[in-house]
Amino acid sequence: MPEQREAVEVRLVQVPVSVIDPRSGGYASVSGLGPEAFELRVDGKRVAPDRLIVDEICGRASERIRPVFVIVDFNYLDGRARIKVAEALASLAARAASLPASFQVYGLTRQLRALTPEPTRDREALERAAEAIRRTAYRQRPPGPDIGAESEADALFPGASRRGDVDEFRPSYELFGRSEPAGAAVSSFLSAEARLADFWTQARSPYHPASSLAAIEAVMRAHADTPGRKIVLLFTSEAFRFPSDDELHPATRAIRELAGRGYSIWTVDTEGLSRSGSSGSKLLSSLARDTGGALIRKLGDLSKAFDGPVEQLSCYYLLSWKQPAPSRRTERFQLTVKLRSDRDRSLWGLRVVAPGTLTLVDPITRLRGLRIGALLAPQDYPRPPVDVALDFPRPAGEIAVMPFRVRVPLKDLTWLPAPDGGVQSRLVTDAVVEQATRAGIEILCQFGADRRGGMLGLVLPRPPAPSDPGALAIGMECPVKRPKGLVSARAAATDLAARTVGGGRASVTLGDSDTSAWHAFGPRVETASGRDLVWRPGMKTAKRDVERSSWAFLPERDAASPEDRLALAYLLCGPDLSRAAQEVRHALVAAQGDATRIVMSFDSSAIPAAPPGPGCVPVRVTVPEFSLQPGGYAFAILRRGTDASTLPVSAVRGDTPAGSDGVLGVAAFRVGD
Incomplete structure (x- = not known):
């Protein structure tokens, strides 16, 4: 009888590690350490030195990948805090070109919007993001002149009215029938979604932080495959907390596991110097402490909040080794990274900042997480392309219905031989349509957004040609009780064969x-x-x-x-x-x-x-x-x-x-x- 062997998939695991000299007062690693300086244990078992690869990512070696993902959570920022964040970002724009990092800015309301399309050092792009943030700080049109790029956005999409309260809209129908262009009228969308609240007179927000944590998780999943260290910089306030501390650990589990993919989270309490008798947010401190970042709280000049993350990116170490990959269930390991100070006295006093856990996710769990991420941050999930379109509401009895369409090009799907001939592709689709109201966000309708999603099997006689215009077209109608205000549709398409997820979004304002x-x-x-x-x-x-x-x-x-x-x-x-x-x-x-x-x-x-x-x-x-x-x-x-x-x-x-x-x-x- 021939010998039977079991094939085991092996994954190259990479973990960024910082080695800090506390006496320096900074966050950059000391340089010049080799593999012999480190000891790595996985679930208590030491990784053999000949299996451990240590790369020093400092100086020129760090120039290729140094992203900082800036998330501005409007749900916990009042008007003054938003102005402070906008000023900090505008100050960063003036010096970004000289920094060893690039910055991608997101605005988080009840959904996540990219204020810059990608990590950038471009001054104008960062200034546009700062201006979009600044505009949300006023219930009426903010003072000061318009910047040119904003005027271009307003020409593309008139959006929210600049006269009176942000609840007043000029109707904008230019985007009916098409997906929302990247960066179109971002300030108009934010003005409609980012309701102002007075957190200066209340310590807690009625908004539950679970949605913000899900959006942070979506950003981290979208960029998790980017090698090396990555920074998430969260601007929020001490109102970002759970009603009960018992919720903290289970709610942040996914983020802590994603931190093992190279993330450090830096949290900024924008009210740190403004509130007297404040105890701070355990959620903010936990996110920073458990991921190797830091809580920035007592900082008068918020522009300095970028200095620590940039310094941490400027020099670190990348530890790599091979680990068996899970096939059926997610596996979690305890990581311990130490310095061999018993052999080298020059290592005494240095502090190691490294993930404490390693999570290797099975394919099904990974895809489920990507589906959720694509619905929350569709602009970060490009493959396969997903086109979403909203149509004008039409009467249907006592209410109106708003048709929306989701299209996925057939040529961008993965096609495999079908059992009965031809080729087949399997796709999971999820979609949700929401309307902004005074009370928050109301879900008008949804499709597939559950554990299994809307699974479809497609069969063709032959694979589509690269020039084939055909698409999978999904059509639905959503009831609209009040055809006024901002309506957004988001969709995700999961190619099960390729294990990739794409996202798309369309937004329009309805009004008189x-x-x-x-x-x-x-x-x-x-x-x-x-x-x-x-x-x-x-x-x-x-x-x-x-x-x-x-x-x-x-x-x-x-x-x-x-x-x-x-x-x-x-x-x-x-x-x-x-x-x-x-x-x-x-x-x-x-x-x-x-x-x-x-x-x-x-x-x-x-x-x-x-x-x-x-x-x-x-x-x-x-x-x-x-x-x-x-x-x-x-x-x-x-x-x-x-x-x-x-x-x-x-x-x-x-x-x-x-x-x-x-x-x-x-x-x-x-x-x-």
């Missing part, structure tokens, strides 16, 4: 629109390729979109295919919707030399019938597939009596401003070969 005259909000071009696999609640499996009912936003840089069904989609608002079909018309135009020719005109059936009176109604004008030759085109939304043939050629490039010469809107696009 300007109906004194006719307006076309957010005109855009959408395509229906017929190659999507469509799934809706109640369906047993996803089906091919043979009816071409699944629409996707066409980015301006992309060209539509002649095989696509095309549509102009927008929101029409006016003083009397019953007359909309008589007052507004549509045309498709193309350039012909120096003139514009009409390719198609459309009858009034594209505008839905509506009762008399002011209001808004979604409009979709469709062009059948195989109707257009390659070239440039533009949909034109016109007032009655406006001749589309008189439009300038620039209209085909989308350069004709809305409202000029009876033009309510133009949406230009290209059809490729």
Whole structure:
């Protein structure tokens, strides 16, 4: 009988360690230590010196990876604290280019928003983040001039009103039908979500810290595979605490385990010098102590809060060894890192800062954590790409329903041979739609956000080509009791074969629109390729979109295919919707030399019938597939009596401003070969 052998997967484990000289008063490690200076024990068993690799990450060796993830928790910051944090970040922006670290800034309300798209030292990017934070500190428009980049964001997405209380919104419909662009109108979103509370007169917040801990965990999971030491710098206040200390240890377990992946957490109590008789937050001190960071509390100048983390990143040691990887369940080990001071007297008095535990997570638990992380911080989970879109609410009896769509490109999924022929891919999808209210966040609807999620099996005759436009398209409708305020949709897609998770988000503000005259909000071009696999609640499996009912936003840089069904989609608002079909018309135009020719005109059936009176109604004008030759085109939304043939050629490039010469809107696009 042949000898049977069991295969064991081995994982290279890396743990960052700091060796501090307390007499220096700093956080950078002493340099020049070799492998012989360290002793590592795993569950009490010493790792043999020939199995232990020690790398000194100091000076030039540390320049490659030195991220600081700055999380500003608005749930525990009052107006004055937010101004102090904004000033500290603006001060950092002026000197960031000379520091041995890069900074990614997040704003945490009831959800997590990236204020910088990635770790950066760019002064303008950090100043934009500081300005977004500063704007949340005022119930009315903050004093001082606008910075240029903020004005660009406001042009993209008008968002929250700057007159009066932050609960007042100007309706913004430019993002209907598409995912939220990175960095778009971040201050408007934060102003809507970051409610002001007076923590200067109360020691505790009614907001439970578990949600903030989940967001911190999401950021840590997103970047856990980045090798080397990583810093989380949390700006909060002493109100960040549990009602009972008995909750502290179990609630922070996941974060403490993630700290073993190279994280140190530094916590900043922004009220440390302002409150008299304060005992501080055990939660803040525990997060810092258990992860090798520090609690910064009694600091008059918050800009100095960045100095310790940057210094800790400037020099440390990376200990590496091989450890059997778990296959069925998560395994936890006790770590002990010591200096061999019994052999080298020069090591006397030095202090070792290292994780006390090592957690090796099994694949199922890891994916579950990534799914939660992608829902909380979708911008940090790019693969597979997830496109989320919200549509304008429509009446449904006594309430309104708000459709939302989730799309995952088929070509970006992992396809394996199917038992009955063809190829298959398995996907878990999770989605949640929320609305900001005065009382907090109300969940309008959710899909799959549980232990198993919404699992779908997809089967195709062959793997999709790299140019295939098809996607898995999931459509749902959410009831909306009060169609006003900020609505956000977030989704996560888990590729089970590749063990990767992608996230996406869309946000729009709803409000009373300007109906004194006719307006076309957010005109855009959408395509229906017929190659999507469509799934809706109640369906047993996803089906091919043979009816071409699944629409996707066409980015301006992309060209539509002649095989696509095309549509102009927008929101029409006016003083009397019953007359909309008589007052507004549509045309498709193309350039012909120096003139514009009409390719198609459309009858009034594209505008839905509506009762008399002011209001808004979604409009979709469709062009059948195989109707257009390659070239440039533009949909034109016109007032009655406006001749589309008189439009300038620039209209085909989308350069004709809305409202000029009876033009309510133009949406230009290209059809490729």
